[in-house]
Amino acid sequence: MTLSHVRCARHALSAAALLALAACSMPGAGPTPLLTLDGRAPLVVAHRGASGYIPEETIEAYTRAIELGADVIEMDLVVTKDGVLITRHDPNLALSTDVATKPQFASRKKTMQVDGETQTGWFSQDFTLAEIKTLGAISTDAERPQQFNGRYKIPTFQEVLDLAAAQSKATGRAIAIYPETKNPTFFRDMGLPMEDKLIAMLERAGLNSKTAPVFVQSFEPGSLKYMKSKGLKTKLIQLIDGDGIDMKTGAMTYAVPVDRPYEWTKAGDKRNFDVMVTPAGLAEIAKYADGIGPWKRYIISIKGTIGADGKPVDLNKDGKINDADASSMTPTTLVADAHKAGLFVHPFTFRNENRRLATDYKGDAKNEYLAYYRLGVDGVFTDFTDTALAARSAWLKETGR
Template structure:
């Protein structure tokens, strides 16, 4: 059973928060009282192939505060920036005949996948591949033109851009599928720590946030001396259009380490007060799927199925409307955890109908709730919405 508590009158709650004894009406509701961060999710991935230096450069150019990347391992143990071990998803590996024989079908975190996997390729081989856009609605002109960077190259990039721009560009690496790689004899945590130590960034104030969906990965790094800010990611599979409740399915039902251990709980236990208190023992913040904060509900037909409200032949977020926010942001702040929800995108199919096909309207809701940052594929939209929000507060 889900135990996220839905606010009965979200707008009233926001009004009370604004005029309470905690401060004036223009007070920000973030944990530290500062404006929310704009975190470029895999770079400016709405415009350029994700997790390439070019996508990160575009994000910096657009004004992002932070650039985010997922780390997977090569066969020779080098950490590279890819969202999935399966290279078929975000690279042009299928167009390289020399690698045709490496295509295979395996299980990754319990999910059967067919493709080419990073752990079967050396870094030198990875460097012959190009990144591609993972969304057909996004520009395809740059597919295959930009190479896959290593974690170290991104660290060097962020330092250089910080010096060049005169503003601190933070990075936000994720240990991706850590149990999968550990089982292959390619654990990544010690390498992450070593790279951070070498960068001189092993502190709470350093321009870096380290994230993972697996608590064990974060706990291990903390125990091994990692002192950076740590973030527990919290996933879900989808939304029941009838009820607005979270649904769960492999591989995003629970941390895979829980599945291996026979723990049948789903991610939703993490957003209860008890779950948040547990997270606080090893992390500094949470990165929940945004639907844990504001869910959606669709219109249901007489046959019990969701209606294609906009008549585009598909059922998606555009056929649904937002429901009242949960208390997750306030609950996390009460536990001393900051909140960075994911992922905000501009495509109309990913925006509830009440946002009127304008992503800025969605950001406004979350900013008013006090989120401490947002993961976004379109940092320019998030920045524009933040400016509007701050202006509305007279800041």
């Protein structure tokens, strides 16, 4: 490049800089508009509390998530023998408690079907609340801290409601709650329906309104529709699940019990969850709900590298095939399609472990959040509140905020 070319380039750069400065000073100039449905920053939803650090769905996990700065704490509700709502992800207590170590309950171990899946363990509907309170919560992931196993008790939903209220007062910010009716058809079949109990508890807490800091979610449309018909006025969210990803194509795969809402299975409806993410499916959801909670792979799927033998290649050579051996695909239009239908979008679940991060995120979970924030999601379910918040701050800065 000649000296005159350098001078010209500098002149052009200076002109561009001046134009940029002028634009910043012009009336109405400001940050890039956000693509969220309401134009606000996306919510950080603490999935089962700070479950990346502390055994999930305990008071301690929820308290830690709030300390980390979560906007919302999320909980799954199952029912005890005496009809009390408790916060567990599964009716099968063997999955998240130390019940297997309690000799007094050994005789209650059994095999049964939960939403069409055969499971062996100990089940919440066979235990009173008093018995549940003798159990300790355990980590559900071997890669996560184990030193807290058995130390923390299983809370009732009421105890979590009380915590959210107390922490909202203490912190001066509204801590929203995000309860899920878990396996509602299963519990109804057991003679332990949960929906009326949930409505009554929210009503007593003064939280039964559209503007209350409450999101009620379910994988079963019938549960949401029933609660709405019975006077539940909070924001309602239709969850949308899937089983896995075909590493050759990036297509969603389906298997019991996450292939379709269990109520559909009982009714002989053979459709899978994917019908919900079509424009017609979203239009149907908009008749009874305010938003969707899709598995994140409906928004950005992944695809592996296929070897000469026709099988996915173990790129990081750790002896396992997982997300770390795959790359992200081009995003779908689900976020925009849902927004067009008037529905907000809260995908699940974001986690920090490297085995759960596609190769293009380069081992940094913040890069995954950024990819979704840029698409306009309205919130994220995360096991690691602090990482989600750090990524949100970076993204807001990126948009000029």
